[in-house]
Amino acid sequence: MxxxxxxxxxxxxxxxxxxxxxxxxxxxxxxxxxxxxxxxxxxxxxxxxxxxxxxxxxxxxxxxxxxxxxxxxxxxxxxxxxxxxxxxxxxxxxxxxxxxxxxxxxxxxxxxxxxxxxxxxxxxxxxxxxxxxxxxxxxxxxxxxxxxxxxxxxxxxxxxxxxxxxxxxxxxxxxxxxxxxxxxxxxxxxxxxxxxxxxxxxxxxxxxxxxxxxxxxxxxxxxxxxxxxxxxxxxxKEQLQMPSTKEKIDIFLEYTKLAKKYNLLNLHTLRQKAQEFTRNLRGSRIIRKELNKVTTTELLIKYMESLK
Ligand SMILES: Cc1cc2nc3c(=O)[nH]c(=O)nc-3n(C[C@H](O)[C@H](O)[C@H](O)COP(=O)(O)O)c2cc1C
The missing domain is CATH 3.20.20.70 (Aldolase class I)
Structure with missing residues (x-):
């Protein structure tokens, strides 16, 4: 193509x-x-x-x-x-x-x-x-x-x-x-x-x-x-498995590293990203609530790591 x-x-x-x-x-x-x-x-x-x-x-x-x-x-x-x-x-x-x-x-x-x-x-x-x-x-x-x-x-x-x-x-x-x-x-x-x-x-x-x-x-x-x-x-013609929770969180953490590198990291957008990356996980409503409580990017990353 x-x-x-x-x-x-x-x-x-x-x-x-x-x-x-x-x-x-x-x-x-x-x-x-x-x-x-x-x-x-x-x-x-x-x-x-x-x-x-x-x-x-x-x-x-x-x-x-x-x-x-x-x-x-x-x-x-x-x-x-x-x-x-x-x-x-x-x-x-x-x-x-x-x-x-x-x-x-x-x-x-x-x-x-x-x-x-x-x-x-x-x-x-x-x-x-x-x-x-x-x-x-x-x-x-x-x-x-x-x-x-x-x-x-x-x-x-x-x-x-x-x-x-x-x-x-x-x-x-x-x-x-x-x-x-x-x-x-x-x-x-x-x-x-x-x-x-x-x-x-x-x-x-x-x-x-x-x-x-x-x-x-x-x-x-x-x-x-x-x-x-x-x-x-x-x-x-073979279907690969959907990523596991751990894989999803790892992809999110990779995103976080890149966003930091390019100076694009702030709490508001990172919270939105965390919600996007966890939207299909079991318990995503609870995760969303918890994400809304965190007050710094560091705490948000820590919380996401704890889900692995
Ligand atoms: C959050 C969001 C932002 C979008 N921003 C743009 C954009 O900047 N430029 C554009 O041409 N289309 C934009 N679109 C439309 C998408 O490129 C695409 O045409 C549309 O979502 C339909 O494709 P999909 O069914 O695969 O989502 C946006 C769509 C969404 C959901």
């Missing part, structure tokens, strides 16, 4: 997720063929915003990595691309985010109402970038216009399209429409990445019948080894 000149070791892609796919988390997703960053505001990149710099951290061990941009205007695109193209292997643009502030500002999924604008953004990215450009879309805003939008994206020079099989209006309700993804695949001459509702190897295999790669988001939250299990399943 290739996106432009970038070769992926398998067809599994870690979806971009704000608040989740920072560098430490991406480093733990060892068997994702491509890992996507949290979304990065092009205006903030142009202004050298400090917190945006943290979103642009990377390391050779996570390569290839895709940095996702979002915004509305074409003007800051050139400067934004210059800031990240030596760090990222691929640049993705967000046409799917349904969050109120983003859509209210006319970006994310709101752009699906403006196919011409989508074309202009893609052609500007392609013009200024020396690395592959991809787009991440939903099926449409209120109505499905995915055929039209994906054709415009391809015609303006993008190297691949990731499609979450829901409209903006659907949010996360209903089911991801894989049939609609398959229809785009039939007309497209660039790789189509299917996305929505994949949680295990069998589902990944089923979606891969209709597209070139599978992108996984929510199922990977707190479970970065999901990609290892799915990759193993696709290669051998």
């Amino acid at each position: 290739k996106i432009g000149k970038v070769k992926l070791k398998n067809e599994l892609i870690l979806a971009p997720m704000a608040g989740i796919t920072n560098l430490p988390f991406r480093l733990l997703c060892k068997d994702a063929g491509l890992r996507c960053s949290e979304m990065i505001n092009i205006n903030a990149l142009e202004r050298n915003n400090k917190s945006t710099e943290k979103l642009c951290l990377t390391h050779k061990d996570e390569k290839p990595v895709s940095f996702q941009l979002f915004g509305l205007r074409e003007q800051p695109i050139k400067a934004a691309v210059e800031k990240i193209e030596d760090k990222a292997d691929i640049i993705d643009f967000n046409f799917g985010c349904p969050a109120h502030q983003i859509v209210g500002a006319g970006s994310g999924a709101a752009l699906l109402k403006r196919p011409e604008k989508v074309g202009k953004i893609i052609s500007t990215l392609v013009k200024h970038s020396s690395i592959p450009i991809t787009a991440k879309i939903r099926l449409g805003y209120e109505k499905n216009n995915v055929m039209k939008i994906s054709k415009i994206i391809e015609d303006n020079g993008a190297d691949a399209i990731a499609i979450h099989g829901r409209t903006f209006k659907q949010g996360f309700t209903g089911k991801s429409n894989w049939k609609a993804i398959a229809e785009v695949k039939e007309q497209a001459n660039i790789p189509i990445i299917g996305n929505g509702d994949v949680t295990n190897g069998k589902q990944a295999e089923a979606l891969l019948q209709h597209c070139d790669a599978v992108m996984i988001g929510r199922a990977a939250i707190g479970d970065p080894h999901l990609f290892t299990r799915i990759d193993h399943y696709l290669k051998t």
